[in-house]
Amino acid sequence: MRKRNFIKRFLYYTGIITLPIITVFMIFLAAIVYGKQKDIEAEAIKSAQAVRDSYSLVLDSAATQYDMLVRNPRMSISLRNFIFHKQLGYMDVILTNSIFSNFASLTSNASYISSVYYYLDGYDSILTSYTGGIAQLSQFSDLNWMVSYKTSDKSEWIEKRNMTLYSYSRPTPVLTYYRKLSMFQGVILVNIYEEQLKQLLNSGSNLDQFFIIDSQGNFLLQGNGNMQELGDHDREAIVSMVMASSDQPYQDWISFNHQNYYVRIIPAACGTYIAACISKSNYYLALYTLLFQFLMVLAVVMCTMVWIAYTITKKNFQQIDYFVTVFSNAERGTYNQEKPSFIKDEYDIILNNIVRLFVNQTFLKNQLTLKKQEQKLAEMAALQLQINPHFLFNTLQTLDFKAIEFTGEPTSLNNIIEALSDILKYSLQNTTSMVTIRDEVEYLKKYDSIQRYRYEDKYILYYDYDKAVESYPIMRLILQPLIENSLYHGIKPLPGSGFIKLKIAEKNQWLTITVIDTGVGMSKEEVAALNEKINHPSQENIGLANVNSRLVMQYGNTSQLKILSKKYMGTCISFKIPQNRIVNCKK
Template sequence: MLRKFFMKRFRTFAIIMFIPLLLLFIIMGFMNIYTQQEELKKQGANTLKSINDNIVYVVYSTIHQQDVMMGSAQYKLALQKLLSHAQLEFKDVVFMNAIENFLKSSETSYPYINSVYLYINGRDNFLASSSDQLASIKTYFDKDWFNHYKKIPKEDEQFVETRWLKRYSYEAAKEVITIYQRMKYAKGVIVVNVNAKNFGMMIDNMLYHSGQSFFYLNKKGDTLFASNPDTASDVTSKKGFFSDIIKEYEAKGKFSKNQEWVNINGKYYLFYIEPAAYYETYFVSMISFDVFADSLLDFLKLALAILLLNFLIVMLLAWITTKSAFKHITYLVDVFSAAERGEFIEKPQLIVKDEYNLIMNNILFLFIKNSQMQTKLMEKQHQNEITEIMALQLQINPHFIFNTLQTMDLEVLKEKGGQSTLHTMIQELSRIIKYALTNPTEPVTLREELNYLKAYLQIQEIRFNHIIITYFEIDDEILDHQVFRLMLQPMVENSVNHGIKSTERRCYLKIKGYLRNDEINIAVIDNGCGMTKDEIAELYIKINDPSSKNIGLTNLNRRLVLHYGDRSKLHIRSKKDMGTGIYFRIPVQTGEIKKSYV
């Protein structure tokens, strides 16, 4: 049963929590795809711009500065003399030193520049940054550049190619990207050899991640440099891929596949191409789909982790709520069973966690209260039956008692021959019995209650040999107020029996009544033996306990609370060897008080 309810709650909670979460992840997934794709596009564009601004621009500046210097007639004449082995003047030597220093500075300042050549057409020699003297076209280790230069069409001002250089027989050949730039102010050429390996290292530092590849193309679409051999192999397998794109660009003036995913040899790449600012070349950035997939995979891992955590939370919530519900149900069943058996049930502790708990607690509380009231009613009925039996056993005709007392009074008068203490006691006792036995449920005035109390005190003074002196301090305006019978007698009896009886000295007893704030305040004060704080606390326990043997004050306190509420319950003040005061207050009532059946 528990498992069935747990699964039901789990499904409910899962639907509530998983559906919004899945919708959120779907929306975030689309946003992540779009964001990542846009970010990759920016990375491709920024990479090409950075390469163009930092590396290629340096090469272009090297060539351009040298070309501008050739615009100086003196500079050009000095270079021609040098290359022709003509005698140089001092100023020509200065120019030559400047040229050599400039060529060497370019090579030493930028590690990816392998060497720089200056050549004037028709000469057998040329200047090389890698040589301390004139280099001969016939004897210099690098002869291929000159052969390639002669094959360049005269209308082409620029030309870029990839070559291999090997200076010494014992060293491995180095791949270089050779850039040819015809001089504008002389018939000759400026050649810059770029070390492909060092160039590649610089390119790798500018790429955003290992999944990005860079291609450097000439105007025909041939690959001059590729940063990733694997990607280059994929492109090579698709013949004419770059050349077709460049032809389309030259024809239409735009790239149709720019910033799009292209399929090459079964692999997808985010393709971006851009014309270089110099040398009629092109830059290409290709970002593998694996990079995009990795970013999506990270998102999926995060989403799955959150879903798993959510799954555990749902299970925990379902288990806690199911256990709590079954605990509550078990408690309800136990309570109902106990109530049916007539057992006493304490009021449940109210713990409101939700609407369900609030409703169930209210139902349970009402059920328990109803069961307790039924139990108390049955107990009350049983007590009433016992009381009725006792009343029947003790019932004596009041007229018989009065007649007997009158007969005794006449006999005393005959015996004593007039008024006596015994005669007074019989007279007062007759008044007391008549007052007590006259319909105890009917209310009386406070005046009548005080008259009865005076008769009671008259007998007590005679009993205690007139050591009790009684004072009445009662406001006239409250004398006609209605109260229930025998309201004051239990308080006076308590003072006499417990405060005055144990002392042999003269004692004073004050009965005080006054009106304040629409309430009648009654006090009975004596200067008897008094009580300690512990004794006062013990007395409070007794008068609030229905089963207490202290019947007088207990019964009075209960009647006051029943008639007038908790505000009218008894209050006790006392100090050891100084006396005791018992107080209560009742509201002023315009009509009759309700009848007492106690």
């Protein structure tokens, strides 16, 4: 019972306190999640624009070389004469040196630019910033760009390739910017270091990864981000998004490597596209921390609820135990005036005073009633041997009338006198004569009604039998001693109330009568001692021994009392009457 009460209180207080906390937290968490998602989208747009601005700056630096040569025809002619190995005039030398100086300044100031090539169709020479002059094609190692230049019909494009400056050196990954000349048949190439370009574009960006993709779906550059290497399927998904953008910004949530990313695609220079990717998990790290903190708070709240439920349950059962003890002591005639230890506040004091007042009044009433009953019984016992029963009945009737005369209406005293009169009349008749079960039960009910005034709600007496058995004959005063034994020795010692059940049933040619109580019960040793007293009665006879002797004399040994009991659970006393003896008695 304590455990069940503790669980109910724990669930009750937990529901009151934790449910509002969880509800508010879930609303707060939903608002944060929505806000974080918007932050991810805004950050993707801002970071994609930053990458495109840096990327455009790099391409602008490369395009400057073209503008410098194409927009100045005199410089283009001087450069062509230099490549043709023609005799140069003074102005041609100045312009050519200016071009070489500009190439050197570009590669030294822009660390991401590897080199600049100037090539005219039909000639076996190429102008490079490496040599600061002309190099023969037959002696130049980096010529894999020539295929793309010869086969492309574009005027401007970017290509990813490996640049090999010397036959003995390792290839260097670069992005090559191609721009065909408009005045002559030729091309300007600007080679951009891939690694330096990644570092430049990554700076100032909070992206997990970005990609530069051309219009054919070729991946030109992949940033140094936190995203794992993409598989073919993931690359195809990005390419399909690029094709769906139609030169307009495009964004959507997509899953890469079992992780959600917000992808923003925007068009860039030279027919390329920038795909900016931000992972949802990076932004949700703060949410994980918040969730952990909430769980810690919830754990503290749950521990507090356990402590509150335990404290209240302990206090309530201390009160219950105390009140049960007070009531039990009052019934036994003792009253403890000590203040209980659980009283902590004014509510406990008020409740304790009310209970003590009620117990005190009940105790005094019981004492007064008991003394009156004892006095009446003593007077009746003294007069029984010398007063005629009819005179006793008349006297009780006179007392009944006088009580009504003083009070003006029937009281509990009248009820007691009436029941006592009936009991006396019933018991003073011939005890050897047979009565019906109905008469015996009616007598028992009058006995019960008197006991109610003394014990009030201490016990409840049940009757369980069919109407058909009420006419069966039975020995007089055979049931009352069994009920009295259950009440005095079983129910009365209990700290609380108990139940007594009288059951009468016909089965297998026997009429079985059983009295069951939920009293203190007996151990095996106590049951054995009681059977010994019943079967071998002494001069100090007990009620059960009297009943057992009468049953054996009337019906035989098969009808003697049977006693079953278990400590702290109750006792069952029964006997059975052969049905043929019942029929004979009825005849």
